[in-house]
Each structure stands twice: as C-alpha cells, then as structure tokens.
Amino acid sequence: MTHRNPAAISWMVERQHEYVLRAVEERNVKLIRLWFTDVLGQLKSVAISPIELENALEEGLHFDGSAIDGFSRVQESDVLAKPDPGTFELLPWADGGSTGRMFCNIFNHDGKPFEGDPRHVLRRNLGKLRDAGFEMMAAPEMEFFYFADGDPQSPPKPLDSGGYFDLTTSDVASDLRRQTISVLEQMGIPVEYSFHEDSPSQHEIDLRYTGASEMADQIMTFRLVVRELALERGHYASFMPKPLAGMQGSGMHLHLSLFEGDNNTFHDDDTPYHLSKTGQQFTAGLLYHAREITAITNQLVNSYKRLVVGYEAPVWVGWARNNRSALVRVPVTRPDKHSSTRIEFRSPDPACNPYLAFSVIAAAGLKGIQEGYELPEEASDNLFELDQRSAKKLGIAPLPTSLAEALDEMERSELVQEALGEHIFEWFLRNKRDEWRSYKAHVSQWELERYLPRW
Amino acid sequence: MAESFVVFPNPPPSDLARALDLDGHRWTAVSSSTELANAEPEEGFTGAIIVADEQADAAWALCRDLRKRDVPIEPLLLLVSGNQLEELASRDDQYDDFIITPFHPRELDARLKHLLWRAGRGVRPELIEYGPIALNVETYQASLEGRPLDLTYMEYELLRFLTAQPGKVFTRETLLNRVWGYEYYGGARTVDVHVRRLRSKLGEEHANLIQTIRSVGYKLGQSRWG
Numbered sequence: 137m138t139h140r141n142p143a144a145i146s147w148m149v150e151r152q153h154e155y156v157l158r159a160v161e162e163r164n165v166k167l168i169r170l171w172f173t174d175v176l177g178q179l180k181s182v183a184i185s186p187i188e189l190e191n192a193l194e195e196g197l198h199f200d201g202s203a204i205d206g207f208s209r210v211q212e213s214d215v216l217a218k219p220d221p222g223t224f225e226l227l228p229w230a231d232g233g234s235t236g237r238m239f240c241n242i243f244n245h246d247g248k249p250f251e252g253d254p255r256h257v258l259r260r261n262l263g264k265l266r267d268a269g270f271e272m273m274a275a276p277e278m279e280f281f282y283f284a285d286g287d288p289q290s291p292p293k294p295l296d297s298g299g300y301f302d303l304t305t306s307d308v309a310s311d312l313r314r315q316t317i318s319v320l321e322q323m324g325i326p327v328e329y330s331f332h333e334d335s336p337s338q339h340e341i342d343l344r345y346t347g348a349s350e351m352a353d354q355i356m357t358f359r360l361v362v363r364e365l366a367l368e369r370g371h372y373a374s375f376m377p378k379p380l381a382g383m384q385g386s387g388m389h390l391h392l393s394l395f396e397g398d399n400n401t402f403h404d405d406d407t408p409y410h411l412s413k414t415g416q417q418f419t420a421g422l423l424y425h426a427r428e429i430t431a432i433t434n435q436l437v438n439s440y441k442r443l444v445v446g447y448e449a450p451v452w453v454g455w456a457r458n459n460r461s462a463l464v465r466v467p468v469t470r471p472d473k474h475s476s477t478r479i480e481f482r483s484p485d486p487a488c489n490p491y492l493a494f495s496v497i498a499a500a501g502l503k504g505i506q507e508g509y510e511l512p513e514e515a516s517d518n519l520f521e522l523d524q525r526s527a528k529k530l531g532i533a534p535l536p537t538s539l540a541e542a543l544d545e546m547e548r549s550e551l552v553q554e555a556l557g558e559h560i561f562e563w564f565l566r567n568k569r570d571e572w573r574s575y576k577a578h579v580s581q582w583e584l585e586r587y588l589p590r591w
Numbered sequence: 592m593a594e595s596f597v598v599f600p601n602p603p604p605s606d607l608a609r610a611l612d613l614d615g616h617r618w619t620a621v622s623s624s625t626e627l628a629n630a631e632p633e634e635g636f637t638g639a640i641i642v643a644d645e646q647a648d649a650a651w652a653l654c655r656d657l658r659k660r661d662v663p664i665e666p667l668l669l670l671v672s673g674n675q676l677e678e679l680a681s682r683d684d685q686y687d688d689f690i691i692t693p694f695h696p697r698e699l700d701a702r703l704k705h706l707l708w709r710a711g712r713g714v715r716p717e718l719i720e721y722g723p724i725a726l727n728v729e730t731y732q733a734s735l736e737g738r739p740l741d742l743t744y745m746e747y748e749l750l751r752f753l754t755a756q757p758g759k760v761f762t763r764e765t766l767l768n769r770v771w772g773y774e775y776y777g778g779a780r781t782v783d784v785h786v787r788r789l790r791s792k793l794g795e796e797h798a799n800l801i802q803t804i805r806s807v808g809y810k811l812g813q814s815r816w817g
Contacts, residue, residue, distance in 0.1 A: 162730055224744070344787055
C-alpha cells in the first residue's frame with residue numbers, strides 16, 4: 137500500500153517550516169534561539185530574529201566553529217547549523233514567552249554531518265540499534281542542588297537547611313521545584329516524580345521515558361530550565377556531581393529498555409525477574425564495557441568523588457535486583473506491566489554530555505546483544521561491603537576511581553572509539569588529559585590542612 | 592454541513608490518506624458501491640476521490656455507479672497513473688478532474704478546493720473544535736479555553752487528528768501511519784510518548800480529554816452521537 141512519494145516527503149518538510157513560521161508570527165515571537173551542544177555537553181545558542189528565520193530553516197546558518205569546544209579542526213572551522221523544525225518550542229519563562237528555540241544539526245560545507253556534533257553521534261549510534269531492530273527508551277532521575285549563590289570562592293551554601301542558611305526556609309526550594317516542573321510540563325517534558333533528596337537542598341526530578349534521542353534533547357532543556365528559574369529568584373542550581381564533601385552527590389540514574397515496535401524486548405515472562413535474554417545481554421554489555429565508557433558518563437574530576445563507598449553510588453561493576461550500590465539494578469516490576477521492565481544504570485551523573493553518554497551506552501549494550509555476552513552472577517548484598525582485595529578474589533572489577541584512570545580505560549577502547557568517532561574521541565581525550573593535568577598540579581585545602589602542620 | 596469525501600479503494604494509499612488528514616479533509620474509504628451505500632452519511636458525501644492506478648476496473652465501475660445514482664456524488668476527483676491517460680478519453684463524463692500519481696499533496700488540496708468552489712460548495716471549516724480545544728487548520732494555531740496552546744509540529748498534528756474525530760478510538764498503529772506517516776522510522780512507543788507530552792501541555796485539568804483505551808489505543812473526548 138505504501139508507495140513512496142517524494143513530493144509528499146518534501147511537502148512534509150515544507151509543512152514543518154510553515155508551522156514554525158506561522159507559530160512565530162501568531163505568537164509574536166521576537167527571538168529564536170538556535171541550540172546545539174558542544175563536545176563537553178555545554179548548551180550553545182545563536183539567536184536570530186524572525187526575519188532571518190525562513191532563510192535559517194531553508195539554508196541553515198553558517199558560523200565559525202573554532203570558538204566552540206570540540207568543534208575546531210585544523211583545516212576548516214566553518215560549519216552549518218540547520219534547525220530541526222520538529223523541536224520548535226517557546227521558552228515560557230524567557231521574555232514573557234516571546235522567545236522560541238530549536239535544536240540544530242551541524243553540517244560541514246560539503247553537506248555531510250559534522251563529526252564533532254554530539255547530536256549527530258547519537259543519531260548514528262541509535263541508527264545502529266535501529267538496524268538491529270531496537271529503539272532505545274530512556275528515563276533519567278535528575279539530581280541537583282539549589283544553592284544560595286554560584287560563587288566558587290566559598291563553599292556552596294544550601295538553600296533549605298536552616299543551619300546552613302537561615303535567611304530562607306525549605307519552602308523556597310520546594311516552590312522553586314514546583315515552578316520548574318510546571319515550566320517543564322508546559323514545554324512537553326512530562327515529569328514522573330519529584331522529591332527532596334537526602335542531602336540538604338538536594339532535589340530530584342524524574343522524567344518520563346521517551347526515545348533516547350529525544351531524551352538527550354530534553355536533558356539539555358531540563359538543565360537550562362532548572363538553572364534559569366533558580367537564577368530568576370537569585371539562587372543557583374548546580375548539577376556538579378559532588379558539590380558538598382561528606383554529603384550525597386548528584387547522580388543521573390538512567391532507566392533503559394529496548395523496544396521493537398510495541399514490544400518491550402527486555403520483558404520475558406519465562407525468565408527470572410522477567411528480564412529477557414536481550415535484556416540480560418544488553419546488561420552484560422554495559423557491565424563488560426563499564427570501565428571503558430565511564431569517562432563519558434562521568435566526565436569531571438569531581439565525578440569520581442561521587443563514586444565512593446558509603447553514599448549509595450556504584451563503586452563495583454556488578455548488577456543486582458535491590459542493591460543500591462550496584463552499577464546496574466533490575467527493578468522489580470508489576471507482572472502485568474510488560475512495558476515497564478527495564479534496567480537502571482546508576483553510574484552516570486548529571487554533568488555528562490547526554491548525547492555522548494547515550495551513544496556509548498547504546499554501543500556497549502548492542503555489543504552485548506550481538507556478541508551474545510553472558511550475564512554474570514547477581515552480586516550478593518554484602519559484596520559491596522567487601523574491600524578491594526576480597527573483590528579481586530571474586531573477580532569483581534571496580535569502576536575507575538579517578539578521571540585519569542577512566543581516560544586510560546577509554547583510550548584503550550575500540551568500542552568507545554567507534555561509538556564516538558575519531559574526531560570526538562581524540563578531542564575528548566586531549567581536553568580531559570589537560571583537565572587532569574591541571575587538577576594534579578593543584579594543591580588543595582585538604583593537603584594544606586593535613587600536611588602543613590606536620591611537615 | 593460537515594465535509595466528508597468518499598475514497599476508493601479501502602484502505603487508500605497511505606500518502607493519500609495522510610495528505611487528506613493533514614489538510615483537514617474528512618473522508619471515508621470504501622471498496623465497492625455496496626459498501627458506499629452503507630457508509631453514506633444522511634446528508635450525503637461532499638465528493639469522491641477515486642484512485643484508479645491499481646484496481647482500475649473496480650475504480651471505473653465505481654465511477655459509473657456514482658454517476659448513475661439519482662443524486663450523483665460530485666465532484667469526483669480521479670487519481671490515475673501517467674500511462675492510463677488513454678483510458679480517460681472515453682470516460683470524460685465520469686469524472687470532474689484528475690491528478691497523475693504520484694501526486695503532490697498541494698495539488699490535491701488545490702484541486703479539491705477548486706472543485707468544491709466550482710460546485711458552489713464551501714470549503715472545509717477552518718476551525719476544528721472540541722470542548723475547550725480549538726484548532727485553526729489554516730494558521731496552525733491551537734488554543735485551550737481561549738488561551739494559546741503552544742505545541743510542536745507533531746503534537747499539533749496528533750491533537751488535530753484526534754480532535755477531528757472525537758470519541759473514535761485509534762490504535763497506535765493507525766496513529767503512526769496517519770499522523771507520522773511512512774517516512775517515520777520510530778516504533779509505536781512514539782505515540783505514547785507524544786500523548787504524554789500533549790497531556791502535560793493540556794495541564795492537569797484537561798489531561799484526561801485524551802483517554803487511553805487499554806490494549807487498543809487512544810481517543811479524544813466523546814462522540815457527538817453517544
């Protein structure tokens with residue numbers, strides 16, 4: 137019944153452009169922000185006026201990429217940003233709702249996708265999953281802190297713990313969170329749950345699952361909304377993985393499943409915990425390649441201060457049904473809800489680049505499925521109290537304990553190299569080695585306090 | 592009078608179904624004259640769109656039948672392939688206009704509008720309304736209780752499709768084919784995801800306008816008739 141009609145396809149693109157142009161006119165939009173993401177996961181934005189919009193939609197927007205992290209190349213730095221009209225949304229909080237935004241795809245001058253564009257890298261990796269018949273669904277638990285300000289010169293002051301900062305009450309942060317959720321929902325980012333976390337001023341907002349590519353866009357939007365709304369009230373929201381020593385850090389646990397059409401391929405009535413063979417192999421892939429992909433899912437020096445024993449963060453490479461220090465958790469789901477069978481990958485933190493994190497996760501999981509990896513034994517509860525030596529005896533590997541170690545693992549990984557592509561792989565390693573060098577040369581307060589009096 | 596075209600064959604080619612949907616034309620597909628008689632609304636069909644490029648004989652038979660009726664169904668727009676042009680010569684009385692397949696959706700819309708205009712009939716309504724929802728298919732504007740509702744393109748198309756036929760239950764498969772179309776490669780979960788996004792934009796008070804029909808699909812509101 138389906139005969140491909142080229143005119144109908146170009147008509148769809150025209151309709152989408154027309155839709156955006158109409159919306160801009162009817163809603164009196166004054167400014168359109170064109171968004172893209174650099175290799176480190178920072179949101180970049182070029183603003184254009186409605187007059188420039190039609191041309192930007194049809195031709196794209198040329199700009200010099202050399203100023204953007206990971207975009208510069210030796211020979212050429214001019215790239216073309218093409219807005220994705222399907223992502224046009226108004227920003228409800230900005231300028232009384234008269235600002236719109238679209239995500240862009242970045243192209244080289246020869247019309248080929250630019251390899252330094254994380255959104256393209258994710259599309260490529262999800263394309264491989266799709267070729268194998270799978271669509272990856274993701275739902276993140278976003279954790280973050282509200283602080284009184286963003287001044288890096290002094291330790292951050294939590295907003296809602298009386299002892300720390302008595303000018304405000306806990307209601308301020310809760311109000312802020314409620315307002316944030318309302319803006320997210322207006323922007324079509326449905327929220328599943330939200331609550332106050334264990335640490336003072338730490339909050340969690342769980343997003344409802346959607347396709348991984350759209351979810352990566354949503355995470356970028358989420359981080360901006362949370363931060364901008366906090367700033368509007370004179371506060372500061374942070375996704376730094378471990379901003380307060382001795383307190384729980386901020387993670388971005390990811391709930392993952394693979395769908396084939398209507399069917400959740402992670403579900404099987406006849407397997408233990410209803411995790412299908414495919415689900416087991418995907419998990420095995422994540423575990424097997426966990427050490428290689430950690431530099432991407434946990435990309436800051438500070439990320440590794442969260443991945444320590446005693447704070448419900450994963451430390452060892454293992455899976456379990458109900459152990460919160462396991463790297464992968466297989467949540468118990470209702471037997472009649474096949475669509476909710478999933479795994480929870482617990483190492484990523486909210487400071488990662490979601491496009492690249494989803495890319496390496498998809499690649500590791502797919503490898504597990506294609507090579508038929510066996511899922512190791514479930515980690516026993518007390519395992520996580522064991523020390524390094526006992527773990528080694530049991531054949532349980534630790535996650536990398538520092539950015540340097542994670543980079544070493546990544547550099548040796550063919551899987552990560554292929555998933556990210558040569559351009560980003562090399563640039564990321566170079567940039568992050570620099571970050572580590574600079575950190576290593578730094579003498580911290582801890583060292584001064586500990587060593588100066590004695591030596 | 593609500594506009595409603597009869598379309599042959601059943602199901603029609605997906606690009607035709609989609610083009611009609613997206614331009615806001617209502618239609619019913621039939622595979623024979625008998626089926627047509629059963630499906631015909633009390634006030635009659637607005638016109639007919641007959642695709643003759645695959646089941647030519649059945650299509651010609653239907654064209655004849657439509658013209659022979661006491662109250663003929665007019666205007667009749669024919670879709671034929673380029674190598675069928677000779678067949679048209681002897682049948683000038685059986686259609687009002689024709690388009691060569693594969694067709695351009697804009698041409699389809701333009702010819703339909705022109706045919707209706709010539710027949711002295713109004714074009715389709717520009718507003719689709721249900722309860723607090725109003726959609727202007729010309730300007731793509733959506734509103735909820737009179738306030739603008741800001742939607743992405745696909746959210747708008749999904750809401751328009753559901754609102755145009757209140758109370759009717761659509762499977763995910765149907766919604767994927769009719770709203771997203773064949774160039775879309777995602778799975779049926781896409782529909783769930785967009786319904787959730789729509790509900791969150793409709794807000795708590797109106798989220799339940801779109802109902803989930805367990806193990807079938809979705810519907811918006813209630814049919815006017817029940």
